[in-house]
Amino acid sequence: MTHDHKPLMTDKSRLTIGYLDDNLQNDFHNNVLIGIAEAAAELDVNIIRFGYYSSHIAYKFSHQVHMVLDHISQYQLDGLIFLGWTQAGPMYNEAMFMERFAGLPMLSMGTIFEKIPSVYFSGDEYISRITRHLIEEHGLRKIAYIEHHRPDNRRDFYDKEMREAGLADPALYVSADLLTGLDQDERNRKALSILLDERGVEIEAIVTLQIIEAGYLIDELERRGLRVPEDVAVVTYEDSHDGRFATPGRSTVYFPWRELGYMGCRYVTRLLRSGHIPMVDQINRMGRVHYRESCGCLPHYVQTGAAGTCQQQDIPLDQAADEVIEAMAAQLARRHQRAELNFSVLIHAFITACGQRDEKLFLQPLVQQMAGISNKARINEVIASLRSQLYPWLLHRQDDFLWGGDLLMQAQTLVQERSACL
CATH class of the missing domain: 3.40.50.2300 (Response regulator)
Known part of the structure; x- marks a missing residue:
C-alpha cells in the first residue's frame, strides 16, 4: 500500500522539513537526529528541529503541547517528520493535529497511523x-x-x-x-x-x-x-x-534509532519530490540482539578461546599461503559487512609486524583505515574476530602467540576508542 501526495512544485533551492522531537538528553534521540541530518545532507534539504519538554513532563502541562504546535505553525514548511509517540503528536491529539497541519505532507517515525505514512521498528x-x-x-x-x-x-x-x-x-x-x-x-x-x-x-x-x-x-x-x-x-x-x-x-x-531517522528523512523527501512512498516501512531488518555478560554470555573475545574452538595449525602464520590469508579476510568481511575495513591489508600488516616485532607496522594501517570509516561503521568486535582467525596459526610458536596477543590487545583499545566516537 502506498501513500500519495501531489509532488511539491517550488522554485526554492532547498526543501525545508520540520522535525518534532522531545527534549531528552540521551543516546536515542541524539541518534535519531544524527540519522535525519545524514539523510538531509545527502538529499540537500533543510531540517528545522522543534523540541519541547519531554513527553512525561508534557503529560502534566498540556499547554506545552499547544505552544510547540503554535510555534511550528509559524514556519513555511514543505513537510513534517515527528516521533510517533510524542505527546504533541497525533497519538494523543489526532483531531487537533490533523486539522492544524491539514495539507502538509507528514511522516511518523516509530508509530503507525491510519492516515499518515510511517517508518517504524517492531521489536x-x-x-x-x-x-x-x-x-x-x-x-x-x-x-x-x-x-x-x-x-x-x-x-x-x-x-x-x-x-x-x-x-x-x-x-x-x-x-x-x-x-x-x-x-x-x-x-x-x-x-x-x-x-x-x-x-x-x-x-x-x-x-x-x-x-x-x-x-x-x-x-x-x-x-x-x-x-x-x-x-x-x-x-x-x-x-x-x-x-x-x-x-x-x-x-x-x-533499536535502530539512527536508521529510523535516516529512513524517515529520506521517505518524506521522496514524498515531496515524487508524490509516492510506501504507507508503512517496517525496518525490522535493521535490528539485532547483542548478547553480553548480563544474561550470562561470555564476551565475544573470551568466548572463542573458552569454547575450545582454537585448534593449532600445522605451520606458523608467516608460512600460510596467500589463498588462505584471502579466505580468512573474506570470512571476516562477511561477518563484519558494516566495518568498512580492508581485512586482507590488515592481516598482511599483522604478519609483517609479527615478523619484524614492530607493532607500528600493524597499528598504523589500522588507525589509517579507521580514520576513513563513516559514522555508520560497526567495528567494536572486529579485533575479537581477527583474533579467532589468527590464534590457531600463532599457537605454532609461543613467542608469536604472546607477542601477537599483546599486539591485538593494543589494537582492541584503539578500536574501542574509535568506536566510541561513531
Whole structure:
C-alpha cells in the first residue's frame, strides 16, 4: 500500500522539513537526529528541529503541547517528520493535529497511523528471540517481565515464548499500572519488591524494556545481595554506550534509532519530490540482539578461546599461503559487512609486524583505515574476530602467540576508542 501526495512544485533551492522531537538528553534521540541530518545532507534539504519538554513532563502541562504546535505553525514548511509517540503528536491529539497541519505532507517515525505514512521498528520478534535465548541457551525458567510504562504488544511475544516452553506464570509479570507515577529508579525498586517481597517469586531472569532502567534494576538486585548474572540474569531493550561499557555489559535488543531517522528523512523527501512512498516501512531488518555478560554470555573475545574452538595449525602464520590469508579476510568481511575495513591489508600488516616485532607496522594501517570509516561503521568486535582467525596459526610458536596477543590487545583499545566516537 502506498501513500500519495501531489509532488511539491517550488522554485526554492532547498526543501525545508520540520522535525518534532522531545527534549531528552540521551543516546536515542541524539541518534535519531544524527540519522535525519545524514539523510538531509545527502538529499540537500533543510531540517528545522522543534523540541519541547519531554513527553512525561508534557503529560502534566498540556499547554506545552499547544505552544510547540503554535510555534511550528509559524514556519513555511514543505513537510513534517515527528516521533510517533510524542505527546504533541497525533497519538494523543489526532483531531487537533490533523486539522492544524491539514495539507502538509507528514511522516511518523516509530508509530503507525491510519492516515499518515510511517517508518517504524517492531521489536516484537526480538523480545521473542531474547526470551527464547534465556530459555534455550541458559536453561532459565523463572523469567520475569517488567512492562514498559507505555504498554504495547511486546508483552504478547514474551507470553508466547513462555507458554510454548511451558513456563507461563502470571506471578512473573509486573504490569505498568502497578508502577504508575514513579521515576525510573523508584519504578525498578517497586517492581522487584512486588516480585520478591509481595509475591515471593524466586526469579532467575528479568526482561526489562529500557536499558536505562536495566541499570537501576541491576543496582537494586545487587543491593539485595543478588549478583548479575550469577543469581539473576537481566536482558533489556535499546542499546547505548552505557550498556556496552557497563559492568556487566547489558544483553539487549539493538533499536535502530539512527536508521529510523535516516529512513524517515529520506521517505518524506521522496514524498515531496515524487508524490509516492510506501504507507508503512517496517525496518525490522535493521535490528539485532547483542548478547553480553548480563544474561550470562561470555564476551565475544573470551568466548572463542573458552569454547575450545582454537585448534593449532600445522605451520606458523608467516608460512600460510596467500589463498588462505584471502579466505580468512573474506570470512571476516562477511561477518563484519558494516566495518568498512580492508581485512586482507590488515592481516598482511599483522604478519609483517609479527615478523619484524614492530607493532607500528600493524597499528598504523589500522588507525589509517579507521580514520576513513563513516559514522555508520560497526567495528567494536572486529579485533575479537581477527583474533579467532589468527590464534590457531600463532599457537605454532609461543613467542608469536604472546607477542601477537599483546599486539591485538593494543589494537582492541584503539578500536574501542574509535568506536566510541561513531
